[in-house]
Amino acid sequence: MSNAVEIVDLHKSFGELQVLKGINASVKTGEVICIIGPSGSGKSTLLRCVNLLEQPNAGQVIVHGVDLTHRDVDIDAARRRLGMVFQSFNLFPHLSVLDNVTISQRKVLGRGRAEAEKIARNNLEKVGVGEKARAFPAQLSGGQQQRVAIARALSMDPQVMLFDEPTSALDPELVGEVLTVMRQLADEGMTMLVVTHEMQFAKEVADKVLFMDGGYVIEQGPAAQVIGAPQHERTKTFLRRVLDPTHLDVTE
Amino acid sequence: MADSSTTLAGPASGGARKLSPRKRRQLSLAAQSLVLVALLAILILTVDGSKIQKSFFDFKAAQNMFPALFTVALKNTIIYAVSAYVLGFVLGLILALMRLSSFAPYRWISLAYIEIFRGLPALLVLMIIGFGLPIAFDGLQFPLDPYDKVAIGLGLVAAAYMAETFRAGVQAVPPGQLEAARSLGMSHSRAMFSIVLPQAVRLVIPPLTNELIVLFKDSSLVSVIGITLAGRELTKLGSDEAIKVANSTPFVVAGATYLLITIPLGILVRRLEAKQRKSR
Numbered sequence A: 001m002s003n004a005v006e007i008v009d010l011h012k013s014f015g016e017l018q019v020l021k022g023i024n025a026s027v028k029t030g031e032v033i034c035i036i037g038p039s040g041s042g043k044s045t046l047l048r049c050v051n052l053l054e055q056p057n058a059g060q061v062i063v064h065g066v067d068l069t070h071r072d073v074d075i076d077a078a079r080r081r082l083g084m085v086f087q088s089f090n091l092f093p094h095l096s097v098l099d100n101v102t103i104s105q106r107k108v109l110g111r112g113r114a115e116a117e118k119i120a121r122n123n124l125e126k127v128g129v130g131e132k133a134r135a136f137p138a139q140l141s142g143g144q145q146q147r148v149a150i151a152r153a154l155s156m157d158p159q160v161m162l163f164d165e166p167t168s169a170l171d172p173e174l175v176g177e178v179l180t181v182m183r184q185l186a187d188e189g190m191t192m193l194v195v196t197h198e199m200q201f202a203k204e205v206a207d208k209v210l211f212m213d214g215g216y217v218i219e220q221g222p223a224a225q226v227i228g229a230p231q232h233e234r235t236k237t238f239l240r241r242v243l244d245p246t247h248l249d250v251t252e
Numbered sequence B: 001m002a003d004s005s006t007t008l009a010g011p012a013s014g015g016a017r018k019l020s021p022r023k024r025r026q027l028s029l030a031a032q033s034l035v036l037v038a039l040l041a042i043l044i045l046t047v048d049g050s051k052i053q054k055s056f057f058d059f060k061a062a063q064n065m066f067p068a069l070f071t072v073a074l075k076n077t078i079i080y081a082v083s084a085y086v087l088g089f090v091l092g093l094i095l096a097l098m099r100l101s102s103f104a105p106y107r108w109i110s111l112a113y114i115e116i117f118r119g120l121p122a123l124l125v126l127m128i129i130g131f132g133l134p135i136a137f138d139g140l141q142f143p144l145d146p147y148d149k150v151a152i153g154l155g156l157v158a159a160a161y162m163a164e165t166f167r168a169g170v171q172a173v174p175p176g177q178l179e180a181a182r183s184l185g186m187s188h189s190r191a192m193f194s195i196v197l198p199q200a201v202r203l204v205i206p207p208l209t210n211e212l213i214v215l216f217k218d219s220s221l222v223s224v225i226g227i228t229l230a231g232r233e234l235t236k237l238g239s240d241e242a243i244k245v246a247n248s249t250p251f252v253v254a255g256a257t258y259l260l261i262t263i264p265l266g267i268l269v270r271r272l273e274a275k276q277r278k279s280r
């Protein structure tokens, strides 16, 4: 089976601060990888290095055989292979939902208006916000906004989707609708890298879970193993904290 | 809880001298009103009403200003202000983008420009353009003289202010907007023009409208570069007439005509600001 994404010895620092200290990971086509780990461990930075929103200091990111970190690569073209969904949605507030989903199709891929709108409506329908095409982002709930953001990314026909804590900014009752859409995407065979604190989702959907701490991948493997029977002390501590926060409040 | 009940009970039960905050506010307001009334009374009693009326509100003296007040002076004022504004807007936008560029020489050029033109009086810049340039560059012609001179002189100065305004606007757009656009495959400049700038411009519409008000007033400076009768704007027409009739009423008429434009613009700015506050 071919590797959709290969991350090789990836290093990233911000000035003196070393955030990624040599990350190795690979994602096979159609796999869902969940990345978990404490806040500040470099999960977002890793995801942002994968689509070159941050320039890594060393190492490689290879997507379907193309080395994105190569000096001569066309970065804008390379990024198109990867869709990204952000914690804070980042919809364009001055554009309608439909325009949010069509603008880059038209300006980047050169699709005509009719074609772009057809693709947009299909994807909006798919994530369950088809009737909101004419609305503006500010008129939508957080869950709806995040689903529009997913539709927007999908409309660029990405080979891989990156999710950076897509449900962390949502009210609890809206988390489910976004996770449902992501689960559906996974079922359809989309290759996905998901930073998340939703352990239930990770357990049920992820083919592999990757635990990061202090700029390293501490542990990786099948969800049942990493979440169900963690080997490393740091993984155990983290999971105890996430799965049973009240218990820890007493002991610490 | 205990605190607030003691202060409430304080003056009533203890009979303390200290006034409650509400009483103190009332007293202070009463005192301020009294001062205002007194000042007004002094003003009315000391000035000679009829003399004021004759020198500022003798509308016979302003008769000759019509219809040139509107057909020439107001029209020119608008042309000067708007043409300078358009030039300032375009140049200001370019300077702001240079200022935010990752290419250092662009940033230096833009910064130098902004510092120089923000620091020079508009009057001086107009004189340099109007008198200096034609002498320095022998064959230099201004084909639309004085309209092009004025647009350039005032526009160069306005561009410096607008550049700073645009820059603040661009920086007020959350960085996630640019990132989202880039993650969709847009180049930096495409993301800038399609996503960031439209939002930035919306944010700075109120201060940019203020700049238009400033230009309406600064257009009065053009008389220093020697304009023909046909090129006169409000201040020049007012002062020419005032001298001719030896009366100040033409000044008042010219002034009122400025306010005809600037007050509605001011109201517009406040409306836009209120709308933006609400939408946040």
Ligand SMILES: Nc1ncnc2c1ncn2[C@@H]1O[C@H](COP(=O)(O)OP(=O)(O)O)[C@@H](O)[C@H]1O
Pocket: A014, A017, A019, A037, A038, A039, A040, A041, A042, A043, A044, A045, A046
């Ligand atoms: N642009 C940046 N400049 C400086 N430091 C950064 C930047 N982005 C992230 N960091 C730092 O890198 C570390 C890892 O951040 P991040 O990748 O966001 O962690 P996580 O997503 O796992 O919470 C943090 O200490 C954070 O402060």
Ligand SMILES: [Mg+2]
Pocket: A043, A044, A045, A165
């Ligand atoms: Mg993060």
